[in-house]
Amino acid sequence: MRYYIIAGEASGDLHASNLIWELKILDLDAQFRGWGGDKMQHQGAELVKHYRDLAFMGFLEVVSHLPAILKNFNFCEQDLLAFHPDVLILVDYPGFNLRMAKFATLHGIRVFYYISPQLWAWRSSRVNSVKKWVEKMFVILPFEQEFYGRYSYRVDYVGHPLLDVFNEEIKFKNRQEFLQFNELPDRRIIALLPGSRTMEIKKMLRIMMSIAPSFPGYQIVVAGAPSISRDFYAEILHGTGVGLVMDQTYDLLRQSSAALVTSGTATLETALMGIPQVVCYKGNFLSYLIARQIVHVEYISLVNLILGKMLVPELIQSDLNRVNLVSKLTTILENGAARQDMIDGYQLLKEQLGGHGASKRAARLIVQYLKEK
Numbered sequence: 001m002r003y004y005i006i007a008g009e010a011s012g013d014l015h016a017s018n019l020i021w022e023l024k025i026l027d028l029d030a031q032f033r034g035w036g037g038d039k040m041q042h043q044g045a046e047l048v049k050h051y052r053d054l055a056f057m058g059f060l061e062v063v064s065h066l067p068a069i070l071k072n073f074n075f076c077e078q079d080l081l082a083f084h085p086d087v088l089i090l091v092d093y094p095g096f097n098l099r100m101a102k103f104a105t106l107h108g109i110r111v112f113y114y115i116s117p118q119l120w121a122w123r124s125s126r127v128n129s130v131k132k133w134v135e136k137m138f139v140i141l142p143f144e145q146e147f148y149g150r151y152s153y154r155v156d157y158v159g160h161p162l163l164d165v166f167n168e169e170i171k172f173k174n175r176q177e178f179l180q181f182n183e184l185p186d187r188r189i190i191a192l193l194p195g196s197r198t199m200e201i202k203k204m205l206r207i208m209m210s211i212a213p214s215f216p217g218y219q220i221v222v223a224g225a226p227s228i229s230r231d232f233y234a235e236i237l238h239g240t241g242v243g244l245v246m247d248q249t250y251d252l253l254r255q256s257s258a259a260l261v262t263s264g265t266a267t268l269e270t271a272l273m274g275i276p277q278v279v280c281y282k283g284n285f286l287s288y289l290i291a292r293q294i295v296h297v298e299y300i301s302l303v304n305l306i307l308g309k310m311l312v313p314e315l316i317q318s319d320l321n322r323v324n325l326v327s328k329l330t331t332i333l334e335n336g337a338a339r340q341d342m343i344d345g346y347q348l349l350k351e352q353l354g355g356h357g358a359s360k361r362a363a364r365l366i367v368q369y370l371k372e373k
Contacts, residue, residue: 222242
């Protein structure tokens with residue numbers, strides 16, 4: 001069968017690549033084409049466009065790049081028709097993918113969605129579009145099945161794919177090997193995860209680095225995203241004494257005492273690795289004001305959302321400053337009880353995420369549904 005997959009971010013590229021791996025086992029004649037990243041390409045997908053060219057964040061930023069975005073839509077539509085797949089598989093990335101779902105359905109192409117857009121957080125009215133344009137939805141968070149059920153839309157819960165990726169993403173067997181490869185001293189580490197898009201990294205990294213003078217006993221190390229060049233980070237880090245490791249986020253987390261993490265999938269990754277964290281978010285002020293009007297969740301981090309309580313501290317917009325970062329970070333580094341409470345909460349989080357095998361379960365359902373019709 002012919003599969004066209006669209007993933008617009010680093011996390012989507014990772015999960016789509018694992019889905020491709022499982023689909024290849026079940027479908028020996030599978031052909032893959034799509035939008036994504038290096039991991040999808042490594043699994044054999046013919047890559048049409050890399051996600052690094054799609055990374056626009058915030059309402060104002062999207063508007064300012066509207067001509068490029070519209071050009072991408074038009075190009076994707078024509079490429080989809082030319083490839084004419086048996087199924088279009090969409091991976092999160094709702095602003096782009098929901099439009100492509102409509103286009104594909106209207107042109108007789110079946111549409112499956114793997115990793116639901118976070119419609120429960122904002123724009124729940126979009127569920128009506130999902131019901132109309134998406135034939136099958138595979139969700140990864142335990143409360144999403146109930147959410148869609150309220151709209152009489154049946155979805156398949158497959159569990160969270162992050163539970164399957166940690167071992168395969170670890171590159172170094174031990175701490176010394178990791179430190180030696182990256183030319184880092186043998187000192188305790190505070191990891192900085194500023195995001196995977198250039199705009200959010202510019203916004204977040206300097207604020208995160210401001211904590212360095214308050215923690216002289218630690219080295220501060222940035223997790224560089226694979227889609228961003230080392231030179232981009234070097235320009236920001238020049239003269240700061242802050243370290244950098246590229247495309248080794250899981251290895252860095254595994255060796256860290258704590259982390260500052262930009263809100264997104266990385267907060268869940270950090271939790272599943274058992275590393276105490278402070279969740280951070282700061283966007284364009286007007287974009288943030290608009291978001292506040294349409295986002296209807298109590299927390300911004302997936303960790304807190306899934307658990308339904310404030311386990312990891314969240315510093316948002318004006319609250320994200322050096323004083324608050326130092327205070328929250330000091331607590332999770334030096335207050336043994338607070339630190340242990342967070343780690344214990346992470347264990348409960350793992351139990352709620354459905355166990356291993358999400359990519360395999362999703363692939364089996366995809367192949368099953370394709371054969372049924």
